[in-house]
Amino acid sequence: MRPCVPFLLVFLSGSAALAAAPGPDPKALYGKLCASCHGADGRGNPVKAKSLKIDPAKLNLGRPEVEKLSREEQRKILLKGKEKMPAYEKKLKPDQVDPVLDYALGLGAAIRAKK
Numbered sequence: 001m002r003p004c005v006p007f008l009l010v011f012l013s014g015s016a017a018l019a020a021a022p023g024p025d026p027k028a029l030y031g032k033l034c035a036s037c038h039g040a041d042g043r044g045n046p047v048k049a050k051s052l053k054i055d056p057a058k059l060n061l062g063r064p065e066v067e068k069l070s071r072e073e074q075r076k077i078l079l080k081g082k083e084k085m086p087a088y089e090k091k092l093k094p095d096q097v098d099p100v101l102d103y104a105l106g107l108g109a110a111i112r113a114k115k
């Protein structure tokens with residue numbers, strides 16, 4: 001039985017690490033994919049807006065228009081894109097879509113709450 005003990009320990013610690021893994025990390029995904037335009041805090045990157053030739057307010061996830069969109073519309077914009085907003089249906093795994101959208105919308109809600 002002895003040789004099995006180290007194996008069992010590795011197996012157990014391995015599955016514990018898996019159980020503790022947070023799955024898709026929405027903050028990291030947002031930072032990698034979205035922050036260049038929407039800004040780390042969701043208020044939008046004015047330099048990027050200038051290079052895209054759009055109103056900087058369009059990149060602010062806290063603008064009131066965002067709240068008026070239904071969840072389906074918000075999800076569709078993320079997956080299919082809209083105007084200068086790129087489509088992410090091929091860049092995000094299905095289990096990443098809602099977490100990263102929630103994270104982005106959470107930034108927007110926090111901005112509106114501070115106003």
Ligand code: HEC
Binds near residue numbers: 034035060077085
């Ligand atoms: C190249 C710049 C760019 C990147 C990168 C980008 N967006 Fe956008 N996003 C936009 C623009 C521009 C709009 C506004 C589209 C419009 O209505 O004209 C927008 C709109 C949105 C909206 C709809 C609400 C609104 O403000 O109209 C959501 C939600 C959103 N983006 C989330 C994300 C998420 C999540 C990511 C990363 C996975 C992301 N965006 C990456 C440019 C970008």
